[in-house]
Amino acid sequence: MTEDLHAAVAAGVLSADASYRSLLQSIVDVARAIFAAKASSITLLDEGADELVFEAVSGEGAETLVGRRMPSGTGIMGWTLTTRQPLVIEDVAKDPRHAREAAEETGYVPKGLMSVPLLHEERALGVLQVLDRQTPFSLHEMELLGLFGNQAAIALDLLQRARRAKEVLEAGGGEVGVVARVATALDELEDERREAGLRLLEALEQVLRERRE
Amino acid sequence: MADVERESIPAWSLPADAVDRIRLEGDWPDHTTREWALGAASGKGVRVCVLDSGIDPDHPLVGGIDGAVAVSVDDEEVLVDEDDEGDLCGHGTACAGIIRSLAPDCSLFSARVLGAGYTGSGPALLGGLRWAVEQGFDLINMSLSTTKSRFAGILHELVDSAYFRRTMLVASAHNMPVESYPWRFSSVISVGSHEQDDPLVWYYNPDPPVEFFARGVGIDVAWLDGGQIRVTGNSFATPHMTGICALVLSKHPELTPFQLKSVLYLTATNVGSTE
Numbered sequence: 001m002t003e004d005l006h007a008a009v010a011a012g013v014l015s016a017d018a019s020y021r022s023l024l025q026s027i028v029d030v031a032r033a034i035f036a037a038k039a040s041s042i043t044l045l046d047e048g049a050d051e052l053v054f055e056a057v058s059g060e061g062a063e064t065l066v067g068r069r070m071p072s073g074t075g076i077m078g079w080t081l082t083t084r085q086p087l088v089i090e091d092v093a094k095d096p097r098h099a100r101e102a103a104e105e106t107g108y109v110p111k112g113l114m115s116v117p118l119l120h121e122e123r124a125l126g127v128l129q130v131l132d133r134q135t136p137f138s139l140h141e142m143e144l145l146g147l148f149g150n151q152a153a154i155a156l157d158l159l160q161r162a163r164r165a166k167e168v169l170e171a172g173g174g175e176v177g178v179v180a181r182v183a184t185a186l187d188e189l190e191d192e193r194r195e196a197g198l199r200l201l202e203a204l205e206q207v208l209r210e211r212r213e
Numbered sequence: 214m215a216d217v218e219r220e221s222i223p224a225w226s227l228p229a230d231a232v233d234r235i236r237l238e239g240d241w242p243d244h245t246t247r248e249w250a251l252g253a254a255s256g257k258g259v260r261v262c263v264l265d266s267g268i269d270p271d272h273p274l275v276g277g278i279d280g281a282v283a284v285s286v287d288d289e290e291v292l293v294d295e296d297d298e299g300d301l302c303g304h305g306t307a308c309a310g311i312i313r314s315l316a317p318d319c320s321l322f323s324a325r326v327l328g329a330g331y332t333g334s335g336p337a338l339l340g341g342l343r344w345a346v347e348q349g350f351d352l353i354n355m356s357l358s359t360t361k362s363r364f365a366g367i368l369h370e371l372v373d374s375a376y377f378r379r380t381m382l383v384a385s386a387h388n389m390p391v392e393s394y395p396w397r398f399s400s401v402i403s404v405g406s407h408e409q410d411d412p413l414v415w416y417y418n419p420d421p422p423v424e425f426f427a428r429g430v431g432i433d434v435a436w437l438d439g440g441q442i443r444v445t446g447n448s449f450a451t452p453h454m455t456g457i458c459a460l461v462l463s464k465h466p467e468l469t470p471f472q473l474k475s476v477l478y479l480t481a482t483n484v485g486s487t488e
Contacts, residue, residue, distance in 0.1 A: 073327075073328060075302075076302075078302075079266065079302050079304055079327065082327055082334040082357075083304075083327065083356070083357035083358070083448070084357070084358050084359065084360055084387070084391075084393055085356065085357055085358065085385055085387070085446060085447065085448050086389065086446055086447075087304075087444065087445075087446045087448065088444060088445035088446055089442055089443070089444050089445075090431065090442070090443035090444070090445075091442055091443055116389070117389075119360055119389065119391045119393075121360075122360045122361050122362050122392070123360070124360060137430070137431065137445060138408060138430070139406060139407075139408055139430060142406075142445065142446075146389040146390075149389060150389065150390060
């Protein structure tokens with residue numbers, strides 16, 4: 001029974017990872033289409049390694065960039081992440097250092113880019129970039145980019161949660177492990193004791209929620 | 214510093230015999246014009262600190278700086294050292310160039326708070342701001358923000374102490390629906406972007422928290438290696454407002470931050486006189 005539950009939860013978490021990845025991919029695909037851009041990417045901050053990791057790429061670099069890592073302070077992306085400010089550059093090619101860095105990082109040197117931090121609550125989760133936009137730029141575009149950024153940040157947050165849950169399940173311990181074991185124990189009880197157990201858990205839930213509030 | 218030496222008076226009250234001591238010369242015109250506020254001003258005598266990625270002092274659009282420090286974090290200790298690395302990213306140089314273009318004779322200083330890596334960014338930002346406030350700059354340009362609420366309290370204290378010490382902080386507003394600081398604090402001048410090309414067009418926003426809008430779209434700015442690029446963002450609207458403040462302060466060094474804000478309001482493009 002425990003193994004079944006474990007497998008069921010793990011399957012949910014595993015499929016969640018895939019779903020959120022598709023969501024991220026869909027966001028960069030739509031961003032690229034709306035801005036008529038050559039490419040769009042979402043990078044996630046790996047806080048432990050202090051690195052940015054490409055999670056989703058549409059257009060140029062889609063085949064090669066996903067999974068690629070770079071130091072979190074690198075170039076325009078690093079700047080966007082640490083300052084938490086969006087930035088639009090029309091002609092990066094005039095900035096030789098950036099062009100060199102970009103070429104080394106991604107193999108593709110854009111002419112212009114839009115870069116927006118992905119912020120969820122108080123954390124900076126990563127960066128969304130749109131490269132070589134064809135549409136004329138106005139503040140409206142900036143707002144649109146912010147909206148995409150918001151959506152991408154929510155998706156990244158979900159992806160991170162799913163990955164953490166998966167790690168905990170795989171390690172077989174931690175908070176989620178405890179909850180999984182309680183659920184299993186409850187499932188194995190006879191009717192009366194099971195109802196009493198449920199009531200106890202509901203009371204516990206209420207206490208936890210009250211304390212949080 | 215435009216600080217005025219005065220015999221100290223109690224902080225929370227005004228005894229009758231102290232009234233004469235705080236009498237201010239009522240030299241504001243009935244109708245505050247731009248000509249009065251900043252006509253023929255050059256920013257001379259105003260000390261401006263750019264809290265950013267550093268400044269390339271040799272960039273022709275920057276025209277030299279009067280000092281630079283690098284702020285770093287070593288095992289939770291904030292270190293402030295002389296900086297000879299210039300600019301790590303281009304952004305600080307861009308901001309410095311914009312300020313210089315508006316206020317050619319101001320004194321520019323760089324406090325580099327970026328480059329410490331992502332994890333060091335919050336403490337370095339706070340350490341740099343604390344240093345800049347202690348130095349008594351007239352203006353501090355902050356084209357950056359933090360979303361970490363654990364820094365909000367201490368940031369708030371710092372920007373309030375700056376305000377009371379006659380240091381005006383000019384900070385970039387966020388155009389995304391998140392809580393970030395210090396631009397949301399009312400003791401700073403918070404800046405968003407408008408789309409016009411004129412660097413001397415600014416608007417007062419009657420619906421804060423963003424207080425002013427300055428030029429922030431499609432600006433040719435100084436960048437790395439003596440180059441230039443065209444950029445957009447509130448980060449670049451902010452140094453426009455800083456430059457305008459430098460002009461006003463160079464002509465009216467006696468202004469407190471409250472009075473400076475009042476002048477900016479009275480001479481905003483959508484409010485009063487742009488003569």
